[in-house]
Amino acid sequence: MSLPAPKRTPQQPQHDDHEGEFTFRPATKGHSHAxxxxxxxxxxxxxxxxxxLTRGLADGGRFAVIDTERGSASKYVGINGVQFDTLQMHRYDPRDLVKALAAxxxxxxxxxxxxxLSHFWKGLDGTLQQVDKAKSRYGGNSFAGWKEGxxxxxxxxxxxxxxxxHIVATMRSHTEWVLQENDRGRREPVAMGTRAEQRKGVEYEFDIVGAMDVDNRLTVLKSRCPALHRRVIETPDGGAIAKELLAWLQDAAPAAA
Known part of the structure; x- marks a missing residue:
């Protein structure tokens, strides 16, 4: 579903003690997070x-999972020593994710x-349902619905x-079935992921966007980290990827555009 362009109220210029002075400084990553x-x-x-990947980015510190997948992440507790805290969510109002992040x-x-992250778009009480609820209050007016959503x-x-x-977000992909030839020369249906089940354009908000297929192959679709640019990784090691990301973030060189 395409979204109308959000209406933004023009902001008045903010003035400080150095009114009229604009100073440029060398760009650095500072204390950036992935x-x-x-x-x-x-x-x-x-x-x-x-x-x-999240465990590696935590670099020995505590990490947690906001779980909308009915405890699927918790089934991996103990494998290779993985331990984490979790928050189970069963309703996916985007305002609740804001509260969970604050917690x-x-x-x-x-x-x-x-x-x-997909559940907060199209799950129970997700953005799409919030829009539908708002529409019903305005006689089915889609624009009025999106004004709230x-x-x-x-x-x-x-x-x-x-x-x-650091934030790592998984997203479900829209699934299409296509016929591909297998190693026996026979054509068989294979699930192929297309775009993520989230608001169109959400990928622009992330430093790294990777697509995973049924063969557990990770294809890097977008990367601000040069070491991961256009990489195709068979059976990805999340810990190794985290090390590359941490090295990039801790480097004093300017960040890639």
Missing amino acids: RVALQGVSGSGKTWTGLA AEKAGYGALMIDS TPMQNDMIDALLAYPG
């Missing part, structure tokens, strides 16, 4: 890869995984980007 999205079809391995910040988690979605993404730690 924003990673992993999308894929069911069975592609995005939850396990995301857990290993994670208060608890001091240096890395956080959201498994999955768009700010909720935007506030959720803003809270995710503002989190003072």
Whole structure:
């Protein structure tokens, strides 16, 4: 579903004690944190890869999972020593994710995984349902519905980007079945992921966007980290990827555009 362009109220210029002075300084990463999205079809391995990646980004510290997948992440507890805290969510109002992020910040988690972000778009009480509820109050007017739904979605993404730690978000992919030739020369149906089940354009908000397929292959679709640019990784090691990301973030060189 396409969204109308959000209406923004013009902001008055903010003035400080140095009115009229604008100073440019050398760009640095500062204390940047990773924003990673992993999308894929069911069975592609995005939850396990995301857990290993989040654990690596935590770098020995505590990390947590906001779980919308009915405890699927918790089934990996203990494998290769993975331990984490979890918050189970069963309703997916985007305003509740804002509250969950605030709770994670208060608890001091240096890395956080959201498994999955797709539910806050099209799950129970997600953005799409919030729009439908608003539409019903305005006689089925779609624009009136999005007038309420768009700010909720935007506030959720803003809270995710503002989190003072690393974020790894999984997203379900729209699944299409295509016929491919197998190693026996026979054509068989294979699940192929297309775009992520989230608001169109959400990939722009992340530093790294990777797509995973049913063969557990990770294809990097977008990367601000040069070491991961256009990489195709067979059976990805989330911990190894985390090390590359941490090295990039800790480097004093300017960030890639």
